[in-house]
Amino acid sequence: MRLVLERRAERSRLMGWLSPVVAVALTLATGAVIFSLMGLDPARALYVYFLEPVLWWWSLEELVVKAAPLVMIGVGLAVCFRANVWNIGAEGQLTMGALFGSALPILWHEFQSFPVMVLMLLxxxxxxxxxxxxxxxxxxRFGTNEILTSLMLVYVAQLIADWFIRGPWRDPQGFNFxxxxxxxxxxxxxTLGDGRMHLGAGLALVAVVVLYVVMSRTLKGFEVRVVGTAPRAGTFAGFSSKRMVWFCLLLSGGLAGLAGICEVAGPSGHLQPAISPGYGFTAIIVAFLGRLNPVGVLVAGVMLGISYLGGEAAQIDLGISDKTAQVFQGILLFFILACDTLILxxxxxxRPQTA
Amino acid sequence: MTGLEAVILTIITASTPLLLAAIGELVVERSGVLNLGVEGMMVVGAVCGFATAYTTGSPYLGVLAGILAGMAMSLLFGFLTQTLATNQVASGLALTLLGLGLSGLIGESFTGLPGVKLQPIDIPVLSEIPFLGPILFGQDILVYISVALVFVVSHVMARTRTGLVIRAVGDNHHSAHALGYNVIAVRYGCILFGGACAGLSGAYLSLAYTPQWIENMTSGRGWIALALVVFATWIARRVLIGAYLFGTVWIMGLYAQALGIGIPSQVLSSFPYLITILVLVLISRNRTLTKINTPACIGQTFVPDR
Structure with missing residues (x-):
């Protein structure tokens, strides 16, 4: 017996909706198997992991804090991937955004008025x-593949940040931390009230709405889709693929940088070597789970935010490593890609034919 | 042992993992498949190799476990991209993300434990030659294997029927299919070979380079291996040159740090990454050179019509 793919006459709309749902369901099923192999009650483990984070007000707040950067970076990447531009260095752009944005408050600490916040974000x-x-x-300029260069720059950005934080930008009264x-x-x-939910969530929502309108209602959005699916047709239509590369990378880089400064000026309040728990990489999964659609990305960002929170909760309640969260995220991406096959x-x- | 000898020995150990991973990926890419999951397969190979060697006490079983782990990971990639015809770039990224998570989880209980070191095999008499002896004849088995692999792959690709079929599949899968070759099967084979090499490379890191398990210990070497394949313009022997060039850069950075010359350690640590970018730019600037050797079907999915 062997598996054979048969091309559909046209994209299946039903599967387009169904495939992310099936992928999530399969990930949960795999999770249940993994938990029972680890000797845990799968029902309780899944409850702690995926349901408890959305049951309390404080954890919902925390969820928004986690989902905001994922959504913000994810929408940018969704546009990139649509246009077949593979920016996988969002983590580095996030780090650079955090550094640039922190320059003002660190170097000119007395600057205290509304403009400082706007300038920091910009x-x-x-x-x-x-x-x-x-x-x-x-x-x-040189035709160098952006996948490898953008990724290599992640390591470089983290080293630059490390130098600044241990060197010239270290708090002199910080006991050498x-x-x-x-x-x-x-x-x-x-922040909203006294909670941890901050302006970053609002900015993420704005990014979703703006990019939704751009992608579905404007010529630029059309250009992105044409260049991505049929580059030759794009050339005939007069769309420049170089301009598209610039547009996608500047857009997604800018959003990742914004997410970076929001992380520093929001939840942490200072620069430290670990700026993000890998949001830039997880956002790749967010973009795909959201079917490269801005509104989809919003839903997907919340779901992956849950997996971060669930990881932390599972570490406390079940005594298992929070690394399981990363494994779940990886498995999820596999299932998404596999299920997307069903669309086409x-x-x-x-069965082998008996002669 | 003289100072220079020590430097050369460390360069060899730093270059070997890059060489192993890159030569495997070269075969994969020659068959028209771009597997961006090298980093993921490598790191899982590293943790499985370490764990097996630690529990059994045998580094050779560790090496075997590393190979098998890399192959298992690559099989996952093969199933997605070949059987289910998914996007290769996205699937490769998925493999890397999964590998980094999985290795962290498996390796958590092994962090900080003393490792089992893969011992060098001293070839009698020859290894006693002053200076050259320890460098050429006093290495562990994987160093010999890595260099041998380059020549084997180079020969197979250029001079045998198998190599011709692999190249045909990579350059025009429709024609290869029309000629009656099973494109998917050839690609599965190459992907598994690449997985084995990446796993082996990871095992080398955790058993010979630094015999211990540190999370994310591959630190981008899988990605550098991918860049090496481009640097080598898909020609096996050039991978050997490239890998040793990068190994040298890596070690020079470490030595400069140890000597404490006035450059911040972060600048030196970023050298391998910056040089990778520089090299990629230099190679891709030469459009004809890359165009001649790039497998024409790289990254494209193929679904056979029955």
């Missing part, structure tokens, strides 16, 4: 965009 987005401009330039001075007042993002193909099982 600098953050600028830092991410500038850092993403490097692979864009190398790709358009590798962290910057604590941001204060206008240098911190406003029918799967048939062929």
């Amino acid at each position: 600098m953050g987005a600028l830092g991410g965009a500038l850092y993403a401009a490097i692979p864009a330039f190398l790709r358009t 590798p962290k910057s001075v604590q941001f204060e007042g206008w240098q911190l993002l406003p 193909y029918r799967i048939r099982l062929l």
